[in-house]
Amino acid sequence: MRVVDFSQVAAGPTCTMMLADRGADVIKIEAPTGDLCRQLGPPWQNGESVIYMALNRNKRSVVLDLKTEAGIQAAMQLTADADIVVESFRPGVMRRLGLDYETVRQLNPKLIYCSISAYGQYSPDAGKPGVDGIVQAVSGLMSVCGVPGGEPSKVQAPVVDMTTGILATLAVQDAVLHLQATGEGQWLDVSMYESALQLQQTSLASYFSDRKVPQPCGSGAPYSAPNEAYPTRDGWIMIAAYHPKRWHVFCELLDLQEYKNDARFSTSSDRVENRRDLAEIITSVMQSKTTKEWLPIFEEADIICAPVADYADLVASPAFTAGGYTASFQHKNAGHVEFVRPYAPAIENQPVVPIKPAPSLGEHTEEVLSALPMARQTG
Structure with a gap:
């Protein structure tokens, strides 16, 4: 299946990475300045963001300037021919560009269109920007992290971003099943805010029960001891x-x-x-x-x-090494890049998707755009 990916940073790219790991052809649309994630660091490896490379394997990068008519036309042709679109702009941006679901579905009624945002398309806070730490704060997650009497603390791994990407992948897969059963595409509204709430099922259920505001308890579980x-x-x-x-x-x-x-x-x-x-x-x-x-x-x-293991302990542990949890690729600029292998449950006869390095900015622009009908007509 072909995925046109307008997302950037972490939540959306996690979703499209998981789809790419399962064999989808993911075309990553980037502005001339590139995905913001390319600027996240340290660490850097020969000038390349390790964070970007970790989340964008198995994709093709196409540079389009969506502030130009040519860029919009190319994006429209790509989405008209896509199976799945994933975007993570603030609600309303894709509509202003003329690339929103209602417009694109007129050309592609079977399209699965996944919008990922901080608060959801119809939330009172829909217009507000949000990133992992901000959503950890506003969702209550930050209030229960850390030690008693300490300063507010976040989960250092971007758990809201990762969870949002995973839930978006599940939503897309559900939509694929729906498409196969009915022939209908659909618009998926996935928010980081709701993903953070899903992470806190047990904690919020406890609060609903007794209305006691939980406090940080370090490494302890609030429902059992020791x-x-x-x-x-x-x-x-x-x-x-x-x-x-x-x-x-x-x-x-x-x-x-x-x-x-x-x-x-x-x-x-x-x-x-x-x-x-x-x-x-x-x-x-x-x-x-x-x-x-x-x-x-x-x-x-x-x-x-x-x-309690640190990362050095983890990577050296028998369970980690025996499980073969790392994978790597050779990047033309960064060199050898190692990361956690793509998640794949042990399913008999499941084909193995080769791992390709994260693309350089615009690496596949000519390859992809030259195949568009517009290019063929003018070529």
Whole structure:
């Protein structure tokens, strides 16, 4: 399927990257100045943005100046011949350009047209700009991150961007099934704001239940304890020992039997209510051994746990290396570029899509535009 991609930065490009990873022909439309993501860094690799290269593999780059009549005409021809359009302009921009769904569908009634925006096409905030951190803030996500009494904190990975891209991909795939069943295309309205809410299903359900505004609790889970990271002599271990049986075993392993049925800790709700007292007690014992000393003790007793890994630890871990979670391409400017492999569930006989490097700006402009009817007529 052919995808014409008018998106930039992260949310839209994540969607089109996933479609490209599954074999779609993604034509990335860029202004003469390029996708804003090309300017995001550090890090840079021989002058190329690593962030851009990570999100734009397997695509073809076409430069069009949508401020000119020629650029609009070329964009119209591409969308008229496309299966899918993905755009991430602020609501109303595509209409002003004459490339909105209602206009394009007159030429291409089977078109699947996915609009990705910060707040949605019809929100009271539709006209406002938004990026990952802004939406983390306004959606409440930032308010529950960080440590008690600390400054507001965001999830460092752009989780709203990534989630929006994944949900947009799901929406497009649903629309493809609908098209196959009915022959009808449709317009998809995907917002970063709603994606951030979807990330917080359990947290918001808890708030709706008791109307208590949640506060940050560091690495702890607000609904169970012990279920957080505790310091050891030389690092940290994440422990999930909130199930009644595991809680009792955990107390025995730490020689804290007197706390098994302590009124402050007898139930999960009690332990959550008295999390700070519990953490002080557990920490006083956990710091007596190193992380490597504790892990086999917990694992043998079936206590759910893991060391808190940094990225160097992660990449060196047996699970990561055995899983083959990295892939790479050779970029003509940046050289060897390594990234997390395209997501692909283990489906028997699923064809493997070769990985192509992220394109340089306008790399495929002539190739793509020369095949348009307008070019053939004037050629």
